Amino acid sequence: MDNALFLDATDRKILRLLTSNARLAVADISEIINLSATPTIRRIKRLEQAGIITGYHASTNANALGYSLSVYVAVSMDKHTPERFLEFEQQIAGFDEVVSCSLVTGRSEDFLLKVLVKDMRHYEEFLLHKLSKIDGVSQLHSSFELREVFHRSAI
Template structure:
């Protein structure tokens, strides 16, 4: 790592075994070390060491349960592009803190290449739920100047990088 490169942007070389371990854990994070080791042709101890190294390097950042939003009663996925009235660190920090507190928001990114500043993805039960979210919470965040809504028709796929 060089002085000019932030720690969050450093890359760590991965061999084919590391990549196979990551792919398998992304498919089933509950896979036992023994089963994982068998699948990558290692014994359990070296496999566990590799996983620990990937965790320590910040490549594996956690283990999560994937859920089916539709079966949980949140079938409507919406992308909302948001423009802020001022571009100050304080305004952005305030917005990010507030929007992170909304359970409906499943992702939030600062974006470039468009007139909006943020792109968030939300999950709601129905249009009435979306209307309540938009009018009574999102639009009431200080600094939100404009919102542009796009409804997801169907997610084609979603995956992690490996």
């Protein structure tokens, strides 16, 4: 069943509020959506149980943490087997520099990574001593992010 089918306007308001500020108190959410606290809590719990709300996170500023370079890396694999892809996915998940990894189609590459590093030297170290060392990686293409125009959660 498609989870989005049973979401009404109030559920969507709750999701927008929580994705913009996960620290909002239920009382504040209730007031904004014009609903008492108990049904608001029930709705939030239902959204969590349905797997629509998957967690509550603190957003961080990569630049403030010293990670001023964002790189998109397209990765081609030598073999297109479930075992080869799984091995790559397991290894890439262990690299702190990789903040997202997607299996993609419609291009010659197989995976698209977003990598955060401190500078070009850090990226060179990551590329040469981690990413290119994974068995099966046959080609890498790096694109450097000039600036992020916006970022949001899916709603």
